[in-house]
Every structure is written in C-alpha cells, then in structure tokens.
Amino acid sequence: MMKRLSAARAACLCGALLSCRTETDAQRRSVLTEFRAAAVDQGWLLAHFNRAGAIVLRPETGARRDMPTAPGYRIYQFASSASGSCLAFSVDAYALTPGMAGGSIYVLDRNGLRGSAEGFFTVIKGLAVDPGCTKVSIDGVYQEVDAGGAPRKAARAGLFYTDLPPGGGTVRLVSRLDDVHVYLTPTGVSDDVFEASWSADGKTLAYSVGGAIYAYDVAAAKSRLLVTGTVPAWSPDGKWIGYRGPDNAPMLFDPVSRQSQSLHEGAHCLWSIKWSPDSKFAIFTQPDWSGVAFIACRLRDRATAAFYRSGGLQFREDRFAWVTRPLLEALLAPGARLDDQQHGGSRGGSATMPHQ
DSSP: OOOOHHHHHHHHHHHHOOOOOOOOOOHHHHHHHHHHHHHHTTTEEEEOOSSSEEEETTTTTTTEEEEETTTOEEEEEEEEEETOEEEEEEEOOOOOOOOOOOTEEEEETTEEEOOOOOOOEEEEEEEEEEETTSEEEEEEEEEHHHHHHHHSSSEEEEEOOOOOOOOOOOOOOEEEEGGEEEEEEEEOSSSSSSOOEEESSSSSEEEETTTEEEEEEETTTEEEEEOOEEEEEEEEESOOOEEOOTTTTTEETTTTTTTTEETTTTOOOSSOOOOTTEEEESEEEETTEEEEEEEEETTTOOOOEEEEEOOOOHHHHHHHGEEEEEHHHHOTTTTTOOOOBBEEEEEETTTTSSOO
C-alpha cells in the first residue's frame, strides 16, 4: 500500500525551482547579516567587465552600479584571484586600446599592469588566475609566433597556462582540443569550454571536459580524473571543489577523501559555485520569480538566502569576479566614484528586492 506523502515532501515535489530544504526567516536573516558583515569588513565587491564599462554588485546592500572604465580598459574576458586583489583580462581586439593588443593576456594588481604571454591567442574563451597571482590559464586558440610576428607552428586549441611575469611568459598546454571549430561555432557551445580553476597553492588546475572534472598537476604535467560534472571552482582555503553535477545541482567534492556531496538539497544552479574570499559562503544562481537570484549558502550549516535578484537581467555568478576596491578604482574612468551612482536600491536597502 502506497504511503501518503508528507506535506513537506509533497511541497518539495511541487517546487521544481525551489530547494527541498527550507529555511526559517530567522535563518535567512542570519545568513544575510553574516554575509553582509563579512562583505563590509573585508571590502568584497563583485564586478562584471565588458567593452562598455563595469557592472558592480555591492553584496552588503544588493545594489548594482553601472560604471565607466578608463579608456584603456575595454575588457573582453576576465578572471580574478580568490581575494580579488589581482585581475587577469584580455581586451577587445576591435577597440582602440593604447599600449594593449587583442589576443594578449594582461594582469593588473598592486604592482601595476603587465603582459603575460609570448605569442597570441586568436580566440579566448576563458581565463583563471591562481590565488597568488603567479599563473594564469587561458582557454582558447593559441598561435606561437616568432620575433617578427610570423606563425611558427599551426594554431592549437585547448587549455593552456603560463607563469606570470617577471618569471614567466612561456605558454604550456594542459589539455588539447583537436577540433578548433568548437570555439567558432556560434551555437551549442558554452562561453567557456574548460572552466578552469586553480588550487589554493597554485600547484593544481581543475578543469572540465567531456562532462568530467580533472586535476592537472603542474609539476608532473599530468591530469587525473576527479568526478563526473562540470565547471569546477576550488575554494580559496583548498578544502573543496565546487561544481555543477549532471543534474545541474551545486555540488562539493573533497579532494582529500575524493567524496562528493550536495551543497544544498534540491537546489539547481544556472552555472556552478563561486566562493566568497573567506571560503565561508558558496554562491550560486538559480531562476526565481524576479529572473535570477544570487544565493549565498553558509557552508557551516548550509542555510541559504538571496542577496541579489536581477529583475529579469540574465546575470549569472560566473559573469562576476571578486575585486578589491583599490583594484576596481584603478580600472574606472577618471572622476568615477564607486558611491556616486547606483541602481536597484540604496546603501542599507533590502538585498532581496528585485533590481531593475
């Protein structure tokens, strides 16, 4: 005889886009309070860069700001270190960017701006920079050239990495794609292919290919299979690799025990997980009544709360990088100030209200 479903179980089955685990209002307020306090104390900012400027999210308020970047920073692809103190990026090849060239990788940190690699990339789909800002991985099509700019070898497609200056420059292959056209197909391919992420010590690069996640040992120059899934994201403290499971659930993989577990029962993520710089919160995005909700999951008890809602704008957590305030201000146009303009609320406003 079939048993009657409990009210909680029935509600879970009916809520396709909601987590089966439910938080009380007190838990949600607790998560938001703790998350906002950490954002203020540690100066967390989430920023998205494009050819027009920067979109900045303030985690402590849920406010969004659209800001102009300096004329030299027409950024195309970008990634930050775990702390947000270092930004690796490529520039728009079709924009006039004095002193920069499309197809090259640049790094900005407290020591200033520097280029990273010999040769150039005809296609760049994704970047990842290690926590110490000593290495950067590049997902794309690489063309090695001689001193005069002439190609030395046929272009190669895949995942590469290079040590950053002053000690680096040589591009090394991590995983090769035989079909260069996978990057050029306008449909059916994600914006990134390998979705790479560096370990806390910068010695290992996690990446996904063919529906599985691998770890590349830099010293041994070898890869090993970790788990089935995509879009790995190493926590800054090195204890977890967040990823998207085959059923689109946000997952955690322990690299020591090699065991996986769900981040939050019943949740579904649009992309994967982005870690807070202190590793205490895992952030993911999922659809809700407003469009897309940015969810902060407190790792110690897995309680969650939405700290930003996009109001129909199709933002995802992977479109944003952590940046420190000094780094962001170095990228902004002269005269632009972080607190001068905002959208979707004011300081101290509700972080769970939709932003238009």
